[in-house]
Amino acid sequence: MTYSLILLRHGHSEWNAKNLFTGWVDVDLNDQGRAEAVRGGQLLVENDLLPDILYTSRQKRAINTANIALAEADRGWIDVKRSWRLNERHYGALQGKDKAQTLAEFGEAQFMEWRRSYDVSPPPLADDSEYSQVGDPRYADLGDSIPRTECLKDVLERLLPYWESDISVDLRAGKRVLIAAHGNSLRSLVKHLDGISDADIAGLNIPTGIPLAYELDDNLKPITPGGRYLDPEAAAASIQAVANQGKK
Numbered sequence: 299m300t301y302s303l304i305l306l307r308h309g310h311s312e313w314n315a316k317n318l319f320t321g322w323v324d325v326d327l328n329d330q331g332r333a334e335a336v337r338g339g340q341l342l343v344e345n346d347l348l349p350d351i352l353y354t355s356r357q358k359r360a361i362n363t364a365n366i367a368l369a370e371a372d373r374g375w376i377d378v379k380r381s382w383r384l385n386e387r388h389y390g391a392l393q394g395k396d397k398a399q400t401l402a403e404f405g406e407a408q409f410m411e412w413r414r415s416y417d418v419s420p421p422p423l424a425d426d427s428e429y430s431q432v433g434d435p436r437y438a439d440l441g442d443s444i445p446r447t448e449c450l451k452d453v454l455e456r457l458l459p460y461w462e463s464d465i466s467v468d469l470r471a472g473k474r475v476l477i478a479a480h481g482n483s484l485r486s487l488v489k490h491l492d493g494i495s496d497a498d499i500a501g502l503n504i505p506t507g508i509p510l511a512y513e514l515d516d517n518l519k520p521i522t523p524g525g526r527y528l529d530p531e532a533a534a535a536s537i538q539a540v541a542n543q544g545k546k
């Protein structure tokens with residue numbers, strides 16, 4: 299028995315275009331992102347990979363990417379589950395800051411440590427910041443445990459319980475699961491699935507809007523390590539663009 303999982307990072311957002319750290323700030327897709335989502339839906343159809351259930355974060359760039367892609371695939375009717383556990387990494391005090399300016403101010407080593415190290419978090423975001431999510435009703439269930447900053451390790455630790463309790467159960471029930479989420483929440487899941495080391499995960503970037511299909515074995519481990527991007531050429535170009543963010 300094998301199981302079918304599709305990961306989809308949201309399309310370009312308004313803040314991707316402005317080169318700003320986003321994290322938990324609820325920024326919407328821009329026109330490019332909506333077009334990527336349409337193409338993502340077409341790729342699901344062309345590859346005969348129609349999902350049976352959708353998982354998303356509570357952030358509109360992932361929710362809207364999924365809605366557009368599924369509408370394109372005439373699959374807008376499938377069941378949906380949303381969780382903050384699939385949210386983007388909380389980027390702490392970097393939320394709302396320009397990536398290029400941050401690189402210039404702090405230097406490449408610090409910039410890359412904050413962006414891609416496994417276990418170093420940026421400084422926490424103050425609760426009275428305009429970019430804070432404290433008090434946002436969508437996270438009322440988190441109470442005061444709502445994050446003020448996170449490293450990738452924190453993301454994996456909040457995502458894994460949900461993977462075990464919900465996503466794995468739907469996979470094992472034979473449903474093709476689509477997870478529409480974010481660059482760093484998907485990096486943490488890919489780290490888990492592919493057994494990527496703490497050091498090597500720094501070099502992994504997820505492209506926007508291109509479905510990544512995994513076939514999983516009985517232990518929910520990938521049959522083909524790294525899965526398969528449904529448009530490998532576009533994925534390679536987008537991965538390079540994500541890696542180069544801040545350097546322009």
Ligand SMILES: O=C(O)[C@@H](CO)OP(=O)(O)O
Nearest residue numbers: 318319320321386413481
């Ligand atoms: O700003 C962010 O929230 C993320 C994803 O867009 O950026 P980065 O790729 O730098 O981790």
